[in-house]
Amino acid sequence: MCGIFGVYGHKDAASLTYFGLYALQHRGEESAGIVTYGKKRIRQHQSMGLVNDVFDEKALRSLKGDAALGHVRYSTTGSSIAKNIQPFLVRHKKGHIAIAHNGNLTNAAHLRHGMEETGSIFQTTMDSEIIIHLLAKFRGKDYKESLLKALSQLEGAFSVVMLLNGTLIGARDSFGIRPLCLGKLDGAYVLASETCALDLIHAKYIRDIKPGEVVCIDKTGFKSIHLKSKTRPAHCIFEFIYFSRPDSDIYTKNVYLTRKRLGIQLAKESPVKADIVMPIPDSGNYAALGFAEESGLPFEAGMIRNHYVGRTFIQPTQHIRDFNVRIKLNPIKNVLKGKRVIIVEDSIVRGTTSKSRVKTLREAGAKEIHMRVSCPPIISPCYYGIDFPTEKELIASSRSVKQTRDFIGLDSLKYLSLDGMLNSMPLSKDKFCAACFNRNYPIKFSKRFKKSVFEKRR
């Protein structure tokens, strides 16, 4: 997963992009970068690390220009190296191309293989570089035509923001799998993965970029063109379940309210006698609020999250039981002791983390533990950009709900039903990709692709 942001026509383009990335930090904690354009010069600053660490005032001041694009990157297995930081920028005889990409191409290996055969050199393992090579290859008189030609070669999920010789471009694949929205601020155009980035800079949300739409923004204004291929919405439903920020609107609808509705539906489907409802903070908070409201049971903060714990921390010298759970989440014994507890989780991936948490809650004195999950079992990987593990590692792909319950050590375990989830969505159910739950992938892909995906994983 990644977060992308772009702005055109604002004298504080770099500063706005910096804050846009700040708001999108949850979409990628590994690296951050900004490219700006102004007075015919392109500038770039990027590094491994969080947005706040990568940029300081001096770096921002150096990023002159009134057009900018930025990217935050999530660490996916094996390629967590400095070279892969985005935006990807190429200077060229006839100018420059910079690109920030969110999503995953399913024909990347195929395209790359073909171009390497004819002597092309690739610097990185990123899909973004492939898009740039295609743009270079198809370059003609009319850059819009070239754009459509190049983007038409791509299969898979892509929401991209580009700077092409000073023109800001935003594009989304024909299925609109990853989000991308458009805003305005002081007359300037803004593109962002989520609306929370617009909110922070006080930009006004205009609309989403449509599936298959390519928008080009330059001195002459805003133009919208479209990929020729057939389009139909297949928005990633997992953005609503877990990935997006609760204060964002995604595919035009609010995330927090959706999550709360999932919790309400979950309480309707799978009630259980208990004393309290508690979330796994923070991702389970919102569905838990809905569950508590619907069930009439008291909502309690049974575990307190330590917000100082970063992504990594030193392991203790000696074994401390369930340390990795407790350093992040400390249970409150006085709340849990002798209680029948319902814990609400947003989703279960491998099940190992849940297992440790449940053990910790039992030690703190919980008498019964009933887990309620605000989505169905995840049974199949995502090939469009969510970093799930391989099918084998997904607990629900190989174990029944009962087996999973026993593995985690629960008194009861219930998932939200597929229909329950789809019906709780704020858009009609045919507008989503829910392939990770139902294996119904909207885009065909070759065997070679699957192979390459699994190889990358190893």
Place this chain on the structure above:
Amino acid sequence: MCGIFGVYGHKDAASLTYFGLYALQHRGEESAGIVTYGKKRIRQHQSMGLVNDVFDEKALRSLKGDAALGHVRYSTTGSSIAKNIQPFLVRHKKGHIAIAHNGNLTNAAHLRHGMEETGSIFQTTMDSEIIIHLLAKFRGKDYKESLLKALSQLEGAFSVVMLLNGTLIGARDSFGIRPLCLGKLDGAYVLASETCALDLIHAKYIRDIKPGEVVCIDKTGFKSIHLKSKTRPAHCIFEFIYFSRPDSDIYTKNVYLTRKRLGIQLAKESPVKADIVMPIPDSGNYAALGFAEESGLPFEAGMIRNHYVGRTFIQPTQHIRDFNVRIKLNPIKNVLKGKRVIIVEDSIVRGTTSKSRVKTLREAGAKEIHMRVSCPPIISPCYYGIDFPTEKELIASSRSVKQTRDFIGLDSLKYLSLDGMLNSMPLSKDKFCAACFNRNYPIKFSKRFKKSVFEKRR
């Protein structure tokens, strides 16, 4: 404010102290330090920054020994320099003294002045250094006698942990103003500001150090001696209101449950017709839960906190309205639009932050905003270690509730009553210092002290 931690008799003393400080990070974000003792050698590592930044594995490995003490320090005005990092360590002809201190002495200037007159040299502006000078001055044959003599000179609040030639010492002033608790792990003794530090390392909570008690732990075991001065509990009530972690037990009682009770009492005292109850996250969460439960109104997350925002961030180049609120807390318009909102705050200090937040909520569409505060108006400074501003800057010391309401821009504002607060406490009301609310300071102090305090502030 500060957090202190000590351990005696454990081969992983440094590692345990590191995690103890990790758990106490909320008590001081400015600097961190650890001193260890083993095989007659004393070792030290400290720096400005969060615990996770100050220590790496190499540093921890170098901190050998089976006794250790640690400190996290809060930035108080004007003295935020490297020299003032604790623990404060002195190597001496006859050995060493290391000290970690939480609290504030009210006769520090007086003691220091006297010792400087006779040629003593002070390196820092810290109270801890004064305690060490007293220990050096009163040193006799029996270190316990010296200890009692030195500590008897101190007026004000102190919870301290010391290493004195390999003996771990814990002490608390005669009023027990700041917390300090005792735990055990694998036969080793542990001292900590709050029980959340014991929880993380899986140590068992034994009891609190008593007001006026001095405990000495060495090879020969655990001994408890007592200051001669009269003791009576006057525990800081603000630890319950705001400062301690909700999952901690303070003065033997749980913080989270106390905060929830404050919210329940608040709802009883000051109900109001509204659509939703929301907290200012995270510090207002727990009272808000109590308020919602008691009032029967739905609890909603009306603002989402961005957990990536550190203590400092770059300011935007151009003015963005209410930026400093919104970078930390983003309101969800779909939740707030047209609603009558009750917001629950733990406390109001200057009122300026509340004012900005309320403005942001109004812009997001809230129709009515009613603020409920889970403690009485703060009208007087704390001289025992809480970093409140001067009396003049405390909004409640110069404005009536009505004026404050108007300043913040509220439809209604209600504080919890003094009796309501005291009666919601888990200990009897005469066991607390509530001087910031009622000016009833348990310890007398000279004019010189007040003067020095205010001078430090400037």
Place this chain on the structure above:
Amino acid sequence: MCGIFGVYGHKDAASLTYFGLYALQHRGEESAGIVTYGKKRIRQHQSMGLVNDVFDEKALRSLKGDAALGHVRYSTTGSSIAKNIQPFLVRHKKGHIAIAHNGNLTNAAHLRHGMEETGSIFQTTMDSEIIIHLLAKFRGKDYKESLLKALSQLEGAFSVVMLLNGTLIGARDSFGIRPLCLGKLDGAYVLASETCALDLIHAKYIRDIKPGEVVCIDKTGFKSIHLKSKTRPAHCIFEFIYFSRPDSDIYTKNVYLTRKRLGIQLAKESPVKADIVMPIPDSGNYAALGFAEESGLPFEAGMIRNHYVGRTFIQPTQHIRDFNVRIKLNPIKNVLKGKRVIIVEDSIVRGTTSKSRVKTLREAGAKEIHMRVSCPPIISPCYYGIDFPTEKELIASSRSVKQTRDFIGLDSLKYLSLDGMLNSMPLSKDKFCAACFNRNYPIKFSKRFKKSVFEKRR
């Protein structure tokens, strides 16, 4: 200018390369990098900075493998960015190519333009990338054939070391403009810009790589192939005058002894009555020794070099006269006072540095100052890799010797004659490129090239 180094067949390949670069540091102070190959894996570490700053023990340990190549880079105008650090490495469907390059191609712009036309993407502004693109383009069954094909496209100066799928390759252009020598250590082959790098690791010097020769070293041993184009030696004479280390052998001959002979010849051609001979340390030391020996005048250290002064230092707040001279070189008044001084310089480029130094010597009390330069006037730029300024900035291209003397503020100024220089060389005079002195460039170049050179300069 740059320094290159390679080793094949030694278990300490990275460590040896590190020391090789250490010895070649004078050829490039801006950045350093090493690529190693072993067990089918390629590894890379590089950064801006001196060799000692770029590598630490951890970095060296991570550079596993028994083949390695390294590069130190000199900062040339305008392209001093991290992206341009060498060795340049590309991972490819069929393997990898890494290259370290010393020299300057005169048809780089032409080659690049052609490849960009057909859709190639260039990441850097370095000649090395062009070589890699050519290798990718001409790749056939036999990599040796491809190599010769690709290298045949190049015009200009190149001494290169490459790793091509685990084979170490060394090559030199048909004129042998830049040096490259071959050594052996414990059965392993070593390639280096200068012999001082062999000395440091105690490798035995074998021979120079010949003009137009390509050597390939792999498991099967050492093979030598040759470019088809006609070859004739045109070794850069400036390596002897200034660039190489005095303890190196270049083109098989020692640098120190050559410089001393230049000083002897200079004393023969241009004697002058004086009290002392002094060098501008350290580059003028060796010719000054020869001059003093031949003239019978005492050699004195009239200026002492401060070896702590790095490439950059903070400028003083207020104006201090001739500060930038004196921070590096402090004159000794007691030596200079009232003396007639001969100062021996290796060369004069812009003349401005000499002017400041002479002023400083006058202030220190020198009565007469006679400058003797151990090469002829530099009148034309180098297009083969020496970073001279443009012709306009070369003082000798626009001013007569008399005008230069007056500009610098000398009592007399004499250059070594062209014949005097060539006859002092340890190889016959037709084996050198002395184009910077006589405009006799051995390689033709197009107008476009000249244009591109000057554009880069701006």
Place this chain on the structure above:
Amino acid sequence: MCGIFGVYGHKDAASLTYFGLYALQHRGEESAGIVTYGKKRIRQHQSMGLVNDVFDEKALRSLKGDAALGHVRYSTTGSSIAKNIQPFLVRHKKGHIAIAHNGNLTNAAHLRHGMEETGSIFQTTMDSEIIIHLLAKFRGKDYKESLLKALSQLEGAFSVVMLLNGTLIGARDSFGIRPLCLGKLDGAYVLASETCALDLIHAKYIRDIKPGEVVCIDKTGFKSIHLKSKTRPAHCIFEFIYFSRPDSDIYTKNVYLTRKRLGIQLAKESPVKADIVMPIPDSGNYAALGFAEESGLPFEAGMIRNHYVGRTFIQPTQHIRDFNVRIKLNPIKNVLKGKRVIIVEDSIVRGTTSKSRVKTLREAGAKEIHMRVSCPPIISPCYYGIDFPTEKELIASSRSVKQTRDFIGLDSLKYLSLDGMLNSMPLSKDKFCAACFNRNYPIKFSKRFKKSVFEKRR
């Protein structure tokens, strides 16, 4: 050893001090610090590292004020820690004291012991802190009287620069063991260890601070007072032999010329048939020039020093013969092959370094190697600030010249005679301390002192 610098009455005090320390860097490479005073505020910046690393423009800008003092520190065994960086600064009820010290007190342990008995606390192991404690102890109405009282307690060598409530003070022990000179620049006064620091900032040398003199510089001007104890010059002769910069004047006389005279005298005393004279660069350069001039033999650079080698470097993975010599000094085989070589060294301490160098020269082909040393054998430690090893480790204290010759592997070895050295000095022979050569220590010291010195060494 250390370098000290002070300036009073100049708006660029910090910047001038920075450059002063730059010039004095050879006196201490471990740490650097500056303290400034202006508008009643004292400021400080210091760190481990070279001057150029410790200070940047921001640090210098922050060091406001028109009085400043600075210090560079040499790493002496065991106490190379951040706490010991100088200047040492204490803020005090009545003001501040900052001190930079060069030299070594012989009654430090005694003084410290006494003050600890009465309850004083010491932060560091530095002599400077003792001086500050004495100043605090003897503080009276008249600071000059206090100064004389405090400094009178000190035994041993001290050249100090102090800032005492805005007054700049310079003082030197009664024997004037370490150098300290006075200069003027734009009306401001400057104090420095060596004149090379005055040269760099273009200050005019006025005179040396006299033995036992204390100078006080403030708004009212320059005053000179004197310690009551008897004074007689006993200047450290080793400053001339090795320690000071050749371009400095020490004790009013030039170092370079003195070293050259030592070489001339050495050639007179101990001629030998040989082909060339070569120095061990850079410290042997100047005596070697004198030796070559007097002997009529050609001076050759037989070894080239690599100026990029810092104080530390990574050791090679595998054994490379004489690596630690060759990384710093590369012999030129063509110069040495078959030659009878005289190498001129400034001094021999342990003999181990010379041994390795001689081995390297033999391998490079030298036929005969004759070493000439420009001072007598060092037989006794320095207790006044030169960091010699213990007597046992000084090769000349336990081995005869013949044994030393064999240990090092020489064909012949000759030291300069004691009289030859003293007579070559530019001041009369009774003005020097030459105790390291003749055990004639000018200051008595107790057994306790010797013991403490040796303990520190372990």
